Amino acid sequence: MAGNPEFDREMAKLRFLLRRGDIKQESFDLSERVLRGKHGLTVASDEQRVRVIDTSNPESIPAAPGKSGAETLVGGILLLVLLVLFGFLFKTCMGPTKNDAEIAERHRNGFHCLSAWDGSESDLVAKVKEMLRDPSSFEHVKTQITQVNSSGEHTVIMEYRARNGFGGLNVEFATGTIKNSDCSLVDWTAQ
Structure with missing residues (x-):
């Protein structure tokens, strides 16, 4: 811990709220920065900060960088549907082709x-x-x-x-x- 009992108590309350799901990780991180500033402690960089991850709460598990396979699949399907729809509308607007x-x-x-x-x-x-x-x-x-x-x-x-x-x-x-x-x-x- 940081060696400041008041800071440690407030951080323990925040960790409890995070584990219970009352606040999200982003709110926890912001509150930690505010408390560090309030108590005159240095603000930890993102690389130094330890994230609290509750494995029973899937929302607290950070997503891997980039898109997941499911997101890529959904995006691909959406793109395919849009292309088919555009092709159909283009053909409909053009009407039947006339031969010579x-x-x-x-x-x-x-x-x-x-x-x-x-x-x-x-x-x-x-x-x-x-x-x-x-x-x-x-x-x-x-x-x-x-x-x-x-x-x-x-x-x-x-x-x-x-x-x-x-x-x-x-x-x-x-x-x-x-x-x-x-x-x-x-x-x-x-x-």
């Missing part, structure tokens, strides 16, 4: 020129809105497109609703011709 034949068929049918959101042709919608009395009343109903013709163009027929001069909604049609190569609007008419 499917892409060529979509181009031949003109679907690459239509909006994936509502199926409209954006240039034709813009032209129709320019001629309306109330462009904010425009509501796209549906768009139909023909296959590409010999001159590399598609015919587009768009059905839409818009407010007329009397405040009622009319169903109207607009027809346009678009290039297959760049989907640009070549010509259009409103009926």
Whole structure:
């Protein structure tokens, strides 16, 4: 012991509390430092300090440096699960892959020129809105497109609703011709 009876008594109480499980080793070490400072004793370094280990209490047994085999196994399994989940999400977000034949068929049918959101042709919608009395009343109903013709163009027929001069909604049609190569609007008419 340190040769100081009061210090020895207080340390004996701390050891008793540690063995009984009322305090943890970290609290014991901190209390020992405080008591050593209070009694004017030198503070032992971590290498010189003797740890009290109660073999009946597994929490008082210090862990070996590094990770245990169980922690490494759990970490490996968690990493594997995360990789599988990431792969699944990546494949799901990418959607099914399309082969060249499917892409060529979509181009031949003109679907690459239509909006994936509502199926409209954006240039034709813009032209129709320019001629309306109330462009904010425009509501796209549906768009139909023909296959590409010999001159590399598609015919587009768009059905839409818009407010007329009397405040009622009319169903109207607009027809346009678009290039297959760049989907640009070549010509259009409103009926």
